[in-house]
Amino acid sequence: MSHPAFDVEANHCSHLHGLICYATASASAELKVYNSSTRKSTTLPKLEPETSVKSHFLGYDGIDCVYKVLCMSGPKPVFQVMTLGDGSSWKTIDVGLYSHFPLVNHICIDGVLYYEACADTKLKGTSFIIRFDVRSENFERIKMPGDDVKCSAMVSYEGKLAIISMEISSDGGLVLWVLEDAVRHKWLKKVFVLPNWWTSFVEGTLVHVFHRFVNVNDAGELVLAPIFVLTRHYVLYYDPNRNSIRKVTVEGIEEPKRHDNSRPFDACRLLHLCSSQVESLMFL
Template identity: 40%
Template structure:
């Protein structure tokens, strides 16, 4: 029965929760969840995208392989989930991390599962008027989801960027009772927050959460922060080159990569891949984009 259930779509599993207590306990069990996630990873990749309307947040997931195979008339078959959520206007949505997304203003962060359409509202953070950056990470070893929140203050030499003053971590639980926010000071004795100003662009790869940041005395130098979701350690990784701002963090062959668009030469993309995080070693790959006339042909 488990072999059959793990091959079914999420919508069908949600309906089967009402069949019996036995089926419900099997589907909600940790063993089946891990089995189902591993089975899902063998299927064609999907794209989760979000678009905004005033006070609304819509999330859709499209199977990339299926979307290329169906015709325009049947393109709606490629859309698996379409969810509309009423939310505040100033809402930041984190990238999907192992099937979950985190969105909302700092006063009311929500972790949401587009497949099951279930959500969890996190405890409120009392930061006063200080700005907050939030990030979602996943530890594949312990199967833990954690939310990282960085409270930013104003920098004396730069009014545009806030310096990280306090770092909070929360571990998500399967039960209705959630943990409270923990500060990094309580996690690591004598821990000093690295001097940096966080940027929203982030990515989680193999249990490590990466996000862009500005460092230096004037916060004008680019860097990448790495947060080990399991050990909850934060470190700084120097950027791959002299660029002051990054274009986009991405994953290349299971490694962190940074995409730069060359300004001097049109149609050229530079991809810097982090080969060794401990030694801060980067390798560069160059790609040439097809011209607009190529697409028309």
């Protein structure tokens, strides 16, 4: 498929059910939604008042079967929401007691949008999870499992929110925190250890440093991908029940070109990897 040809920063992209929402990198940033099935994109109405887009997320309400975009604009934080496809405009919503600044990690599960956030304007300090009900448009705050937990990705694990630790340890260890009770902020810790021979699937040294956890698919496999693409694109699938790994090479994508031969390491950084693709014929 052809790329929608947008110039965008890494943190200005969200995806859900085959829809990709992104903000242009121009001074007068616009929000657009691209349907990877129909390969059509649409520009969303400008925010009122017209300010720069700081963060945005896609959410889905399975009861009313509608998609919504939650957006925070600046410089003074203002949260607005808009329903896609029904001709509605942006609506300002009150975060109540849960003043926050969204970070990058996010996921929508069963009509609830979860995303990582921080209380400080400079995005420093202990982060937490914001729970946004797409249908009622209400916010709640969930504590992290611990102050030292660094979130690498948010995934759906057995239908529940789960966060993966920031790094893969040198022995192939992955730590997954599963949210058991959002009201009591109760998390369950699960540890997975990749088999020693998983490094034979990839190139180079320190492979645990240059790979990241992406998702858990419907079969219960943990999906990993390289952070940098050296020669070819591939994805790793780890089955914790069978303790097995399979490698899938993605064909048809040009190898990344080295821009500076004087640098010892120069590769293409993989910014986004969308798994569990769903065909959507929604016309926006």
